[in-house]
Amino acid sequence: MPPVELPNVDAMLLAFFGPRLSVPVHMKVPETRPESFVRAWRVGGGAMNRAVDQPLVTVQGWAKSDLAAHDLAAKCRDLLLNESAALPLVRRVEIVSGPYLDPDPDSKQPRYTVTARLIVRGRR
Numbered sequence: 001m002p003p004v005e006l007p008n009v010d011a012m013l014l015a016f017f018g019p020r021l022s023v024p025v026h027m028k029v030p031e032t033r034p035e036s037f038v039r040a041w042r043v044g045g046g047a048m049n050r051a052v053d054q055p056l057v058t059v060q061g062w063a064k065s066d067l068a069a070h071d072l073a074a075k076c077r078d079l080l081l082n083e084s085a086a087l088p089l090v091r092r093v094e095i096v097s098g099p100y101l102d103p104d105p106d107s108k109q110p111r112y113t114v115t116a117r118l119i120v121r122g123r124r
Helices: 008-018 066-084
Strands: 037-047 052-062 088-099 110-121
Touching: 008 037, 008 052, 008 066, 008 110, 037 066, 037 110, 052 066, 066 088, 066 110
Parallel strands: none
Antiparallel strands: 037 052, 052 110, 088 110
């Protein structure tokens, strides 16, 4: 049986959100913060078996106001729910929480957070 490779979920998220949003998308908070941006990264989850992964991912919308941050996070949630077919290895998306108000504790910059569970198939 050929080996199965589970994909890099962080890279998938960046490639998915990047062309669909009008703001930069990062895995980490950039040193020089734009006024608005999205942060998306894997926060946990594990493989069910050698061919199926169940990552938990967090997506944050950062913006100048609470309303703008909410709208950015909600757009990301809606993209995951409505356009996940553009992620060819993703078989299911479940929103676990959010969007909820989650201001940055250091800068107090408004942000909203969404957490999702993905079911991702490995590739041969």
